[in-house]
């Protein structure tokens with residue numbers, strides 16, 4: 001979809017009274033999947049609604065306690081990624097989860113409203129437990145991270161959460177907690193929230209599998225021209241499309257998945273799909289087009305990031321100011337929730 005209609009769709013799903021909160025675990029650099037899935041919506045919403053981006057370092061520790069230094073190092077890296085894509089701290093608050101002790105206290109209170117069985121049923125947590133091979137040795141903090149995420153969301157009284165579809169179970173659990181708190185309080189002290197899903201289906205890695213930092217099949221937001229070239233060349237297309245004249249498959253073709261997500265000229269992409277299906281369009285020409293599209297997208301991000309990297313003090317200031325601002329908001333929410341638990345004496 002062209003950039004313009006992405007914009008229109010997002011405008012129609014949000015309104016100026018929405019409060020937006022979303023977050024990222026600081027475990028590695030953000031990549032194009034994050035851009036298509038979430039960063040792009042945040043840029044569109046910026047300035048239209050109150051928006052906070054939370055760098056979720058405590059959540060990252062729930063499955064990476066052995067990599068604490070790695071997580072800490074990535075906090076400013078995520079901030080750099082945000083700023084480089086165009087997140088403006090004058091319009092969007094960037095805060096660090098671990099600096100907001102109200103979120104930790106909200107988590108402790110909410111844990112009383114959730115059963116272990118309910119946590120074990122969360123399909124995202126289930127899938128992650130399997131992926132990480134925890135088996136029966138699940139860190140308790142990991143099992144409970146949906147509750148901490150509910151604290152993140154409600155701590156800002158967020159109404160709209162731009163996330164991938166894997167996060168839908170978190171939204172559902174958050175709303176269950178919200179209803180329980182409101183029942184305890186006898187008043188609607190917290191709003192329910194809804195997910196803002198991206199209209200880009202999950203972007204595959206260059207090999208067609210799930211994009212992952214550790215596999216090296218994702219395109220980093222800061223990729224150099226050479227890296228873009230190498231990764232686009234490595235993209236999975238259609239193994240039966242040996243000659244340009246052969247008919248080719250568009251479905252499952254990674255190059256088309258990226259053109260769908262990023263090419264500003266979607267009318268041409270549709271024509272290219274027809275030509276590819278009919279035979280008469282080679283992978284070389286197609287990949288050349290995608291390289292151009294990605295270079296145009298990434299080059300300004302790369303330049304801006306390099307500038308910011310030489311001004312770390314500015315990045316630290318952004319995090320300090322954003323977290324201070326968020327502290328005020330989250331502490332006000334905590335006061336209301338404490339009162340719901342009769343703890344306001």
Ligand code: TRP
Pocket residue numbers: 021022023024025054056059149152153161163167
């Ligand atoms: N769980 C999210 C992820 O893994 C990150 C996150 C933490 C988050 N807190 C949040 C997302 C609050 C939305 C709202 O990507």
